[in-house]
Amino acid sequence: MSISEKPNNPPKMPSNVRTLTGxxxxxxxxxxxxxxxxxxxxxxxxxxxxxxxxxxxxxxTVSLTFLILSFEKEKSLKKISWYDIILFFLGIMSFGWIxxxxxxxxxxxxYLSPITTMDSIMCVIVVLLVLEASRRTIGLALxxxxxxxxxxxxxxxxxxxxxxxxxxxxxxxxxxxYLTTEGLFSKIIGVIxxxxxxxxxxxxxxxxxxxxxxxxEFCNALLGKYSxxxxxxxxxxSAMMGSVSGSSVANVATTGAFTIPLMKKTGFTAEEAGxxxxxxxxxxxxxxxxxxxxxxxxxxxxxxxYINIIAIAFMPALIYYGMVFTSVHIMAxxxxxxxxxxxxRPNLWKTxxxxxxxxxxxxxxxxxxxxxxxxFYAGFLSIIFLIIVTSFKKESRFNLxxxxxxxxxxxxRTIKISPACxxxxxxxxxxxxxxxxxxxxxxxxSVSGGILFFAICLxxxxxxxxxxxxPVTSAYLLIAILASPALVTxxxxxxxxxxxxxxxxxxxxxxxxxxxxxxTAAAISDGDPMxxxxxxxxLSMGIILIPFLFAYSPIIFLAHNASFWQALWxxxxxxxxxxxxxxxxxxxxxxxxxTTERLVFFICSILLYLPDYFSDVAxxxxxxxxxxxxxxxxxxxNKLKSIDNDFTSLK
Numbered sequence: 160m161s162i163s164e165k166p167n168n169p170p171k172m173p174s175n176v177r178t179l180t181g182x183x184x185x186x187x188x189x190x191x192x193x194x195x196x197x198x199x200x201x202x203x204x205x206x207x208x209x210x211x212x213x214x215x216x217x218x219x220t221v222s223l224t225f226l227i228l229s230f231e232k233e234k235s236l237k238k239i240s241w242y243d244i245i246l247f248f249l250g251i252m253s254f255g256w257i258x259x260x261x262x263x264x265x266x267x268x269x270y271l272s273p274i275t276t277m278d279s280i281m282c283v284i285v286v287l288l289v290l291e292a293s294r295r296t297i298g299l300a301l302x303x304x305x306x307x308x309x310x311x312x313x314x315x316x317x318x319x320x321x322x323x324x325x326x327x328x329x330x331x332x333x334x335x336x337y338l339t340t341e342g343l344f345s346k347i348i349g350v351i352x353x354x355x356x357x358x359x360x361x362x363x364x365x366x367x368x369x370x371x372x373x374x375x376e377f378c379n380a381l382l383g384k385y386s387x388x389x390x391x392x393x394x395x396x397s398a399m400m401g402s403v404s405g406s407s408v409a410n411v412a413t414t415g416a417f418t419i420p421l422m423k424k425t426g427f428t429a430e431e432a433g434x435x436x437x438x439x440x441x442x443x444x445x446x447x448x449x450x451x452x453x454x455x456x457x458x459x460x461x462x463x464x465y466i467n468i469i470a471i472a473f474m475p476a477l478i479y480y481g482m483v484f485t486s487v488h489i490m491a492x493x494x495x496x497x498x499x500x501x502x503x504r505p506n507l508w509k510t511x512x513x514x515x516x517x518x519x520x521x522x523x524x525x526x527x528x529x530x531x532x533x534x535f536y537a538g539f540l541s542i543i544f545l546i547i548v549t550s551f552k553k554e555s556r557f558n559l560x561x562x563x564x565x566x567x568x569x570x571x572r573t574i575k576i577s578p579a580c581x582x583x584x585x586x587x588x589x590x591x592x593x594x595x596x597x598x599x600x601x602x603x604x605s606v607s608g609g610i611l612f613f614a615i616c617l618x619x620x621x622x623x624x625x626x627x628x629x630p631v632t633s634a635y636l637l638i639a640i641l642a643s644p645a646l647v648t649x650x651x652x653x654x655x656x657x658x659x660x661x662x663x664x665x666x667x668x669x670x671x672x673x674x675x676x677x678x679t680a681a682a683i684s685d686g687d688p689m690x691x692x693x694x695x696x697x698l699s700m701g702i703i704l705i706p707f708l709f710a711y712s713p714i715i716f717l718a719h720n721a722s723f724w725q726a727l728w729x730x731x732x733x734x735x736x737x738x739x740x741x742x743x744x745x746x747x748x749x750x751x752x753x754t755t756e757r758l759v760f761f762i763c764s765i766l767l768y769l770p771d772y773f774s775d776v777a778x779x780x781x782x783x784x785x786x787x788x789x790x791x792x793x794x795x796x797n798k799l800k801s802i803d804n805d806f807t808s809l810k
Contacts, residue, residue, distance in 0.1 A: 175232045175295060183239060187226050188567055194219040195566035198356045202539035206353060210264060213344040214257035216352035217289075219570075220577035222250030224292040227574065246288065253284040257337075257344075269339050274330050282337035286585065289343070292578035297630050304637075305582040308589040315593055321601070324593045335592050342588025346459050347580050347636060354455035354465065356573050357538035362449060363568035364545050365520065366413070368555045373514030374399045375417050379499065380507040387491020388498035389425050390432075393418035394439040394484050401443010406451070406572065407631065407668045410440035411679045419683045426496040429686030434694035436683075437676045438483045441668045441699055444631060445661075446476040448525050452576055453635040453661050455534070460639060461654045463717075466528045471658070471715045474730045475708070479701040482737040486698050486745075493747040516552065520545035576632055583636040590640055600645035611649045615710060618642050619663050619703060626667025630675070635664035646710075652718040655709050662706040669695035697744075701737060704768070708733055712770030732775045736767030739782065748789060759785045 179187055197215065206212055225246040226239055256277070257264065286309070290302040311318070316326035327335075336342030340349075378392040378399070385391060396418065401410045415436040422432035444451030447469035454472070458465045498504075523544050527537035546562075549555040557565075590596040607613035621642060625634045638660045646656035668676035669692060677692035684691070708714050713721030714729045742748055743760035752760075759781065766778030 175229045177227060177229055177239065178237055179239070180237055187223070188563070190219075190223060190226075191567045191570035192563055194223065194570045194573075195356075195360060198352065199360070199539060199542075201353075202357050202535050206535070208261070208265070209340050209349060210344055211258060211261050212352055213340070213348045214254050216348060216356075217343070217577065217581055218251060218254035218258070220574045221254065221288055221292045221581065222247050223570070224295055224574055224578055225250065227571070228295040230295070246291070249284055250288050250292075253281045253288065256281045264338055267338070270331065270334055274333055274338065278338060279329065279333050282333040285337060285343065289578055289581045289585070293582045295578075296575050297579050297633065300625075300627075301579055301582050301629055301633055305585050308586050308595075311595065312589045312593055321598055322595065324595075327592055331592070336585060336588045341591060343581055343584050345584040345587050347456060347584045347587065348577070350455045350459045351452065351573065351577055351580050354458075354534045354538075355452040355576070356569065357535050357542075358449045358455070359452075359572050360565070360569035361520075361524070361538050361542050361545070363572070364542050364557075364565040365517070366568065367561050367565045368517055368545065368549050368557070369514070370517045371396075371400055371413050372417075373510070373517050375414060376505045376510045377507075377514065379503075380505040380510045383499040383504040384501075385498045387425070387427075387487055387494075387496045389418060389421040390427060390435050390487045390491060391484065393422060393436050394480065394487055397436060397439035398442060398446055398480050401440055401446060407437075407441045407444055407665070407676050408679055409572070410443050411436055411676050412683075414440065415680055415683050419680065421499075423684065425499065426494055429684040430681075430690045430694050431490070433677065433680030433684040433686050433691040434698055435483075435487055437669050437674075437680050437691065437695040438486075438698035439480075441665055441676060441695075441702065442476060442479050442483065444665060445472060445479065445702075447473050448521060448528070451661075451665075452580075452632045453664065456632070456636065457639075457654075457657045457661055461657055463654055465534045467717055469525075469528065471654075471717050474726055475658075475662075475705055475714060478705055478730055478734045478737065481734045482701040482741065483698055485738045486741045489741055489745045489747055492749070493745060493751075513552075514555075516548050517555065519548050576630070579630065579633040580636065583633060583640070586637065587640050596641050597644060599641045600643075600648065603642055603645040604648060607645075609649065611646075611651070611710060612707075614645055614649055615659060615707060618646070618660065619666075619706075622660070622663035623666055623670055626664065626670060627673040629667060631664050631667055634667050635661050638664060651710055652715075654718040655715050658715055658718075659706040659709050662702055662709075665702050666699075669699045671696065704737065705733070708768075708770060714770075728775075729770055732767045732778070733770075735782070736764045736769075736778065739764035739767060749793065752789075756785060756789075 197219070201207060201212065207215065225243040230240070230243070290305060293305070294302045311322075312327045312332055313329075314326065315322065315324040318324075340346070374396045375392065378396040379389070382388050382391040382395060393414065397410055397414045400414050401407065415433075419432045419436050422435065423429060427435070444453070450468070450472060454468055455465065457463070458468050520541050524537055524541040527540060528534065532540070546557050549557055603614055603617055607617050618638065622634060622638055625637060629637070639657055643653070643656045643660060646659065647653055651659070668674060671677070671689055671692035674688075674692040674695065677695050678688050680686075680695075681688040681691045708729065712729045713719035714726045714733075716723055716726040739760045742752075743757045743764060746752055746754075746757050763778050763782045763785070766774045766781060769775075
């Protein structure tokens with residue numbers, strides 16, 4: 160199968176996404192296009208006032224959820240039920256109430272001006288709609304957790320001990336959660352409605368332009384001939400695609416549909432092929448220039464320009480992908496796998512000539528960010544540039560249908576995350592109103608004994624537990640709200656604390672028993688989902704190991720007031736240490752190595768990973784010694800083999 164061929168449709172997991180047809184599909188698509196158009200209008204002409212912009216965003220995303228997603232998961236859904244139509248109009252009405260009363264809300268004094276009965280009714284409706292929309296998009300875990308926080312807000316006066324508070328009256332809850340920007344319409348939704356949407360839209364336009372196929376063909380032309388070349392193609396192409404899509408599950412579904420079948424054909428098991436794709440796709444949310452939605456929220460929470468987030472995220476992401484790439488290489492060599500035959504490899508220069516223009520919009524985006532343009536406006540200009548540059552080649556040229564499809568993709572993907580972020584906004588509002596975030600942080604400090612290492616380990620465990628029920632962005636938001644104050648109290652800079660939490664929250668995609676990326680990959684590979692998850696965990700261990708460097712080294716150099724060269728040195732030694740870990744774990748270098756040699760490689764990995772000059776020197780000496788011994792053995796072995804061949808020829 161050539162790379163350009165369309166793969167067989169993978170088996171789909173049960174879904175509650177409706178497959179609408181006819182006039183109903185046209186109406187829903189038109190609403191999705193309208194939603195995207197409103198956001199793009201703001202990107203060009205300027206963002207509306209905060210409450211107006213955020214209520215308008217949620218009016219679209221929450222209301223449309225009920226038209227696109229059904230109440231239950233079924234195999235085929237072609238009609239919208241009557242009660243979902245009612246919920247749709249209730250969403251328009253309840254969020255529209257904020258829009259209609261926008262002037263009154265601007266001039267009122269929060270917590271002092273009286274609220275109306277209609278304000279309270281609309282608040283109750285909005286909260287219930289957000290909970291149900293979140294349940295349909297990501298499942299029960301977050302709505303249940305949000306409901307617990309709401310109940311805690313009202314009945315905290317009945318709870319003894321540390322979590323006791325005076326209880327929040329209904330009018331104060333409505334005021335704080337619904338009529339200000341501290342709850343539902345917090346900066347979380349503000350980030351989603353501005354930065355996140357425009358970058359999702361940019362990714363949608365790139366996807367429709369055919370950039371995914373180009374990345375796969377380019378990587379196959381570059382790496383396909385080497386041992387396990389298809390797996391290396393999966394790593395590199397998923398990194399490139401993930402850096403612009405911002406969704407690990409979508410990355411697995413798109414690139415995995417091509418790479419996983421090819422990996423199976425070249426000798427990898429179904430579970431190995433799925434795990435490699437999961438590990439590669441998961442890192443996409445940490446790789447600039449377009450990271451996951453959490454990266455934009457991190458920029459807002461920490462007051463850091465997004466271009467600085469890109470600068471500090473680049474090297475850790477390269478360490479992660481370096482670890483995954485070497486793991487795949489060792490795995491392929493250990494299995495004795497070959498590369499793709501020449502007949503299945505695209506020509507590198509022809510591939511570049513055909514698709515180089517698809518890389519230019521990403522370059523323009525980075526350039527605009529470096530020049531100081533806001534991410535919102537830079538994303539918009541990059542979309543315009545993409546449409547212009549693709550018009551010069553027929554196969555990637557945009558027409559009205561492609562533009563419509565791109566806008567629909569952007570709206571649909573935003574709908575998947577906005578209700579969950581609205582729930583996170585409610586939790587944030589309750590946390591600030593009751594002070595529960597500081598109480599949870601004090602518990603983390605108490606359990607960890609005030610020791611930073613144990614506090615980070617505890618947060619990693621919390622991220623794992625939350626990740627079993629929440630997607631990456633929701634998990635990051637909750638942990639950032641509840642746990643980041645503990646790390647800051649222990650002396651970790653705020654930006655570093657959020658970066659640690661952001662990395663830990665990525666584990667939800669590959670850590671069993673609930674691992675959405677692994678489930679998606681297993682559906683494509685026909686492999687066992689749990690075994691795929693366990694193998695994904697092994698390949699993706701860098702996501703758990705690398706964040707410790709953030710706290711104990713100046714690799715996040717902007718937050719530690721360190722130099723770029725210090726961060727680069729730490730990156731090189733840490734990556735070398737993690738490669739040594741891979742060699743020791745697999746027990747293979749150029750051939751199977753002895754147990755004592757594996758132990759030495761493990762020791763080297765620890766010495767090189769530790770962010771200390773003396774341990775780095777010791778690790779380099781130890782690694783040089785073991786490599787030198789292995790090299791001498793190889794020379795001696797090859798010499799004896801040559802003598803044996805000569806003797807055989809003489810005979």
